[in-house]
Amino acid sequence: MGSGAAEGGWAERRPVLFPLLLSLFGPALSEQIRYRIPEEMPEGSVVGNLAKDLGLSVHELPTRQLRISSEKAYFTVSAKSGELLVGSRLDREQICGKKAACTLEFEAVTENPLNFYHVSVDIEDINDHTPKFTQTSFDLQISESTVPGTRFILETAEDADTGLNALQIYKLSLSPIFSLINKEKQDGSKYPELALEKRLDREQQSYHRLILTALDGGDPPLSGTTELRIQVTDANDNAPVFSQDVYRVSLRENVPPGTAVVQVSATDQDEGINSEITYSFYRTGRVFSLNSKSGEITTLKTLDFEEIKEYSIVVEGRDGGGLAAQCTVEINIQDENDNSPEITFHSLAEMILENALPGTPIALIKTYDRDSGENGEVNCRLEGEVPLQIISSSRNSYKLIIDGTLDREQTPEYNVTITATDRGKPPLSSSTTITLHITDVNDNAPVF
Numbered sequence: 001m002g003s004g005a006a007e008g009g010w011a012e013r014r015p016v017l018f019p020l021l022l023s024l025f026g027p028a029l030s031e032q033i034r035y036r037i038p039e040e041m042p043e044g045s046v047v048g049n050l051a052k053d054l055g056l057s058v059h060e061l062p063t064r065q066l067r068i069s070s071e072k073a074y075f076t077v078s079a080k081s082g083e084l085l086v087g088s089r090l091d092r093e094q095i096c097g098k099k100a101a102c103t104l105e106f107e108a109v110t111e112n113p114l115n116f117y118h119v120s121v122d123i124e125d126i127n128d129h130t131p132k133f134t135q136t137s138f139d140l141q142i143s144e145s146t147v148p149g150t151r152f153i154l155e156t157a158e159d160a161d162t163g164l165n166a167l168q169i170y171k172l173s174l175s176p177i178f179s180l181i182n183k184e185k186q187d188g189s190k191y192p193e194l195a196l197e198k199r200l201d202r203e204q205q206s207y208h209r210l211i212l213t214a215l216d217g218g219d220p221p222l223s224g225t226t227e228l229r230i231q232v233t234d235a236n237d238n239a240p241v242f243s244q245d246v247y248r249v250s251l252r253e254n255v256p257p258g259t260a261v262v263q264v265s266a267t268d269q270d271e272g273i274n275s276e277i278t279y280s281f282y283r284t285g286r287v288f289s290l291n292s293k294s295g296e297i298t299t300l301k302t303l304d305f306e307e308i309k310e311y312s313i314v315v316e317g318r319d320g321g322g323l324a325a326q327c328t329v330e331i332n333i334q335d336e337n338d339n340s341p342e343i344t345f346h347s348l349a350e351m352i353l354e355n356a357l358p359g360t361p362i363a364l365i366k367t368y369d370r371d372s373g374e375n376g377e378v379n380c381r382l383e384g385e386v387p388l389q390i391i392s393s394s395r396n397s398y399k400l401i402i403d404g405t406l407d408r409e410q411t412p413e414y415n416v417t418i419t420a421t422d423r424g425k426p427p428l429s430s431s432t433t434i435t436l437h438i439t440d441v442n443d444n445a446p447v448f
Contacts, residue, residue, distance in 0.1 A: 034119075036124060038123075039090050050077055061079060065111040066110050075087045075121070092123045092124070096123070103122050104120070107397060114349055116347070129165075129216075130216075130223070132157055132214075138154070142200060142231070143233045143235060143321070143322060152193065152326065154228070157214035166217070172210055173213075178230075185330070206231065209228070236274055236323045239319070239325055240317040240323065241325055245327055247327060247328070247329045253305040253333050260296060264295040266325055277295075278319075280315070280316050281314070312329075313331070315327050340429065343365065351439045352438055354407060354440060355441050356406060360402045363400040365399070366398075367420045380398050381421070384417065386416055388402060389403035412437070413436060
């Protein structure tokens with residue numbers, strides 16, 4: 001356990017050393033440090049004693065200048081104690097969304113000598129979100145001729161938490177006519193279905209009011225409710241029937257607006273107006289369009305895999321007599337290699353002495369690619385012949401080190417071009433150039 005565990009009981013450190021790099025870096029020894037904390041800790045809370053975990057004493061801090069190299073200021077380091085502190089609000093749902101694991105990774109930097117350490121902080125979920133329905137009530141029409149056992153897909157609630165703190169189960173207020181069935185999609189998300197247990201009699205009761213409750217798995221659990229307002233309509237012998245309960249489609253993210261996605265189809269055994277089916281989205285869709293007559297779904301705007309990876313749409317087919325059936329359309333968005341890698345420099349050394357030894361770190365290089373899979377895997381390389389080398393430090397982080405002898409009198413500066421290329425097909429790449437200035441040392445005696 002790291003020092004943070006001893007103080008708060010939440011943080012945990014697991015240092016991992018890489019002995020194979022020891023001969024290459026000399027004093028620049030790579031170490032991975034891991035902490036674990038809950039989300040929403042107050043600003044200034046102690047995560048762990050980073051200086052102690054790096055083997056630094058308090059007296060060394062002024063000269064070693066321990067600091068954090070990170071794109072966002074989630075954490076800071078106390079200049080007096082060397083403790084790693086929470087620097088800004090840590091909202092796990094905002095940072096990582098629905099991901100099962102949420103980890104913030106950054107580099108700790110020390111000077112004299114310059115060195116980098118990889119630090120990971122696991123953010124644990126707390127039950128800080130209540131399941132919520134989009135509306136306080138929903139209307140449902142069911143014909144009195146509907147056969148017992150018929151099911152209806154109900155509105156789902158949203159819960160931003162993950163794991164056990166996420167939405168776990170739906171419950172329905174007691175009813176002798178209706179019951180609730182909890183269903184689960186392939187991605188593990190829950191949704192409710194209303195089942196008709198007994199025949200309806202419009203003349204006896206034309207309206208039913210039920211309360212649908214969504215509960216998460218927190219301790220204690222949080223819940224949200226909505227009212228189901230069920231209107232019993234007059235007899236219409238046959239309800240529409242979709243050819244599939246679930247339509248599953250894969251769609252590439254670069255398809256233009258107006259691209260056909262899938263065509264849903266329902267049939268009705270009745271005749272005349274009672275067999276004419278009109279299709280509609282059960283919930284309003286802003287990304288897709290639905291032809292109310294043909295059941296064809298098309299895209300309304302350009303899709304972006306990096307923003308939303310999948311859509312789940314409920315389509316309703318209603319005949320002229322008011323009977324309706326529902327199906328689910330699950331659309332999986334496939335990634336395209338449409339984002340070039342980005343290169344940023346961190347902790348670039350201001351002075352490079354010409355007598356610096358091979359293996360001396362010069363800069364920390366970070367790459368970022370918004371794509372996923374192979375499209376987001378990036379490799380870095382140096383262009384041209386320079387006495388430098390790029391070595392992978394951690395995922396998407398590289399060290400630029402000296403890999404040869406420097407001589408300011410012969411070459412006072414180097415223009416270094418670094419190219420990052422992803423593994424997409426075809427691959428995308430970007431380059432950036434920096435100038436390294438070599439600082440003189442007194443290595444030449446006067447010559448008459």
